[in-house]
Amino acid sequence: MKTFAMMVLGCKVNDYEATYLRRKMLERYEEVSFKDKADIYIIFTCCVTNIAEAKTRKMLHRARNTNPDAYIVAIGCLSQIKGDTEDFKDVDLIIGSTRKDEVYDLINQHFQDNLVEELKDPGFEDLYLDTYPGKSRAFLKIQDGCNQYCAYCIIPYARGSERSAQHENIIKQAKVLSETSKELVLTGIHTGRYFDGEYHLYELLRDLEKIDDLKTIRLSSIEMNEVNDGIVAMIKNSGRIAHHLHIPVQSCSNEILTLMNRPYTIEEYTDRIAYIRKEIPDISISTDLIVGFPGETDEIFEKTLANLKKIRFSFIHVFPYARKKGTAADKLDVHLPNSVKKSRVNRVIEIEKGITKEFRKSFIGKQLEMLIEKKEEEYVYGYVKQYFYVKAYGKGEIGDIVKVRIDSVNDDEVIGNVTE
Ligand code: SF4
Structure with missing residues (x-):
């Protein structure tokens, strides 16, 4: 429960008004002494004497010093006449001699502006969009959250557990969007884990394909284990699903993949890519890669580079590992200096440039x-x-x-x- 502290200076009118406000405040907040740290400080100001004015100023400063993050409210006579002066620079809400009946609601409103809730089993929020004005390509969110807890990633904590949109809603929205956008990108945090009961990504792609106006369906990103044979066959036989898959590899070394809590080995990953390419020869496969993960020695990094040359991604989003408080990787021992991470990023970019160009060149004349x-x-x-x-x-x-x-x-x- 948030706390408030109140200081009432001046006359009985202030006292009366303060009593009314305190009663309202106690419905929702806990009162603490003005000397203590509170979330909200309310000061009924007075200007009747210089001493009262000075005391008001002192209380405003004391509140800010006791809790620099507090929400400070000043009400009454001095606010009315000097609310726009330097004395009130630390005050968040200044109420003069009117609108005092609104103070309680205004305080609540301020705290409700921060609508961050604890993420306990959240449902999927349908944020319905019927058009992407000015965009040839429309995004459609079908899934949210992630249960995988990769060691470096804060997303499961920030977004909560996996949940998906109802497929009927997706189809309905896709039909409306297709009237203005010929290409639809299915997005989510862990898109490949889309589910609506027994209805999964495969069924969704099958039904989206039947929308006449939709000429291209694209998957934003998908994990290696989720590109199953059914999905591969669907892409192969479809005239509409884009021949591009973004499949995050994150590391090309088994030591690091294990530390990262990624659910595959580099051999399994490589085999899956080979299978997809055998089935769909003109497919583009891009990836995300993290370099400088804790424990990535020079030798391990060299192995990663060798594997990148073998796998030959059409492009790579390469990131230096960044510590995120609260993740498992943050607690690992051997964190690498930024200079090492930076130089590894550059080496990956160098290799990627040539491979990307080769991939694009393979389409010359097509x-x-x-x-x-x-x-x-x-x-x-x-x-x-x-x-x-x-x-x-x-x-x-x-x-x-x-x-x-x-x-x-x-x-x-x-x-x-x-x-x-
Ligand atoms: S990297 Fe992707 S799969 Fe892993 S925890 Fe983060 S969101 Fe989930």
């Missing part, structure tokens, strides 16, 4: 589907289904899906031609 996001002079721009950005010579409208032939790839851009 036709890919592109969602137009921008038009400039005689060019249109957008992401192809394999999720790289293309500048294509030709015509089209923003939001259209066109076919482009890839003509050239350099360090900065991929150039193509609109063919259909």
Whole structure:
């Protein structure tokens, strides 16, 4: 329960008004002495004498010094006449001689502004959007929360446990969004764990595919164990699900994967990627990678680099490990200096650049589907289904899906031609 402390200076009118407010406050807050630390300080001010004024100022300072984070309320005569002066700079709510009946509600409102609740078994909150104004690509949140507790990650604590949207609501919303956006990105914290009773991601993709206006369905990110054979077959046989999967690997060393509490070995991960590529040869597989995790020796890092060269991701989001209070990894012994993490990030970027370019070059001469996001002079721009950005010579409208032939790839851009 939050606490309040009250100081009443001046006359009986102040006393009367203070008594009324105290009664209201006690319905919800606990009163403590003005000398003690409180969450809220309420001062009924007085200006009848210089001494009363000085005393008011002293009480305002004392409140701020006792608890620098407190919410301070000043009410009454001195507030009315000097509320806009330097003396009141530390006051959060200044009420003069009117609106005193609103003080209790205003205090409550301030504390309710912070609507952070304890995350005990939260339900899925449907935040219904019927359009993404100005966007060719619409996001649709289907899932929230995570039960995996990877050692470095604060998300399960911040977002709570897994929960999913009802599939009927997703389909309904997808139909409405598809009227204005041809591409839909299914998002969540742990999207692959989508469930609505016996209805999982596979069933959801199957039903979204039936929406005529939806030309591209994209998965934002999915864990390796969740790209099962059914999902792979669904992507392979679909004309609409994008040939791009973002599958976070996080480390390419088994020692570190175990410390991270990731549920696979690097061999299992590599085998799954090989299977997906065998089934869908033009698929783009990108990843997230953390370097400088506690215990990542030079030797382990070199192994990670060697594995990256073998797996050949289409692009990598590489992050230096960052300590998060409350996570299991924060309690590990050997934390690495930032300089080491930084240099490892740079080495990964160096390797990634070449591989990314090679991957894009493999599409030269081929036709890919592109969602137009921008038009400039005689060019249109957008992401192809394999999720790289293309500048294509030709015509089209923003939001259209066109076919482009890839003509050239350099360090900065991929150039193509609109063919259909
Ligand atoms: S990294 Fe992903 S899977 Fe692991 S705990 Fe965080 S949100 Fe969950």
